[in-house]
Amino acid sequence: MGNIGSESNPLRVAIIGSGPAGFYTVSNFLKHKGLHVSMDMYDRLPTPFGLVRAGVAPDHQKDKSVTRAYDKSARNPNFRFFGNVKYGEHIHMDDLKSHYHQVIFTTGAQVDRNLGIPGEDLGGSHSATDFVAWYNGHPDFADLDFDLSQESVAIVGIGNVAIDVARILGKTVSELAETDMADHALEALRDSKVKNVYVLGRRGPAQAAFTPPEIKEMGELEDADVVVSSEDAMLDPASAAEMEASSDRNVTKNVAFVQEYSERSLTGKSRTVTFRFLVSPTELVGDDSGKVTAIRLAKNEAYQDEDGSIRARATGEVEEIPVGLVFRSVGYRGVALPEVPFHERWGSIENALGRVTTSDGDPVTGLYAAGWIKRGPTGVIGTNKTCAQETVNCMVEDLEAGKHFTPTAPSVDAAEALVLSRQPDRISYSDWQAIDAEELRLGGEQSRPRVKFTRVAKMLDQLGRG
Ligand code: NAP
Secondary structure: OOOOOOOOOOEEEEEEOOOHHHHHHHHHHHOOOOOOEEEEEEEOOOOOOHHHHHOOOOOOHHHHOOHHHHHHHHOOOOEEEEEOOOEOOOEOHHHHHHHOOEEEEOOOOOEEOOOOOOOOOOEOEEEHHHHHHHHOOOHHHOOOOOOOOOOEEEEEOOOHHHHHHHHHHHOOHHHHOOOOOOHHHHHHHHOOOOOEEEEEOOOOHHHOOOOHHHHHHHOOOOOEEEEOOHHHHOOOHHHHHHHHHOOOHHHHHHHHHHHHHHOOOOOOOOEEEEEEOOEEEEEEEEOOOOEEEEEEEEEEEEEEOOOOOEEEEEEEEEEEEEOOEEEEOOOEEOOOOOOOOEEOOOOEEOEEOOEEEOOOOOEEEEEEEOOHHHHOOOOOOOHHHHHHHHHHHHHHHHHHOOOOOOOOOOOHHHHHHHHHHHOOOOEOHHHHHHHHHHHHHHHHHOOOOOOOOOOHHHHHHHOOOO
């Protein structure tokens, strides 16, 4: 048997998580010519692609076309997909150590951050991430219920997820019916009574986390007017100076869109999406039945901190907006994995350049991370490409330095047998392709991109394994 990484003794890698960071791990390994790598990708869901399937907005199909590149990686004969197999339930760290030389976690950031204000647990208060997963047909969220009989909704945060949620709430049924939104969400949104959507930023438009194409789209909705007051669109002197000095064109573009919206008049569309800046929620107010009825806001002023950043502080002025539904959209958070060092405050795996470390910063042999679970929930899909490349380079460097696990059963057959013994309903890539083909076929019948299966049992039925 040759060295590890030779044709007769390939490097065996387990990839935990099948989102963009997982697939960019595969494509980056495939670029290392001369290195023979055999990769098994695990996902707790039967379907691959992580947030490309369950996070990217259903009306942003172009962004979802990256999966064609992932399909190409999956065609490599040294790649296998083990879907419906959960790390920590079906397979454990000891299993991975005895079957692989290296393990990389690409599990993303699955939960949301809290606001930490009174009333956050009232009925009608939700995380945007739950709503996004629900309308995108993630099986774990298919049974959630959102009270869309409410006329007024607040979304806290001004990142792209907040924009996605505002856009979905602002679109008409005919706009939504062209998407691959889950059928249950389409049905619920068909009866939506939502009229007023408030998107609330604690800082000003120059500090918004949304990006220009997304804020531009808000002004193009068929039946919703976008509203910004001239006071809200005006930049404070520090932000104006910062924007002037900055080379970040996104900030200038964002501010230009917001200012253009402030000059618009209402056109009589049946809904409004109102952007408010320099307001921080301090409490969700509820009624006797425990349901949210209003959001209490502290008005802020911008100031420049010693480190130069523009921050917000309360002016003492307060206001209340009556709303029956609140979505907090203040960022995602990673979830700790069994036997993997985790930084609680950051919500990500402890690592250096993708090498998992102890809390003291010492590398843990054989373990790696890429994507949001490595660097936190920032950047666009493509950011994960360079992120995975950095980690894969470390993995190759460590292999050359002899730093890896010494598996007792490194053969592909041994891993397959283990998985089947633990999860007979494991989904292969060709199983997924059969599910995919059926979703596309059903979509074709309705002139939609696809109709998603939103239940694992239905997916198994489709494969004749019900
Ligand atoms: P994000 O971009 O980090 O935005 C979070 C927002 O929440 C910011 O406006 C932040 O304001 C605000 N915030 C944080 N804590 C708050 C608090 N306590 N009170 C009030 N506001 C608070 O997060 P995201 O929207 O979840 O997006 C995650 C990543 O996915 C981003 O990189 C995003 O660009 C990406 N994404 C991209 C697309 C797309 O390309 N179309 C779509 C969806 C998501 P401060 O700035 O003041 O902290």
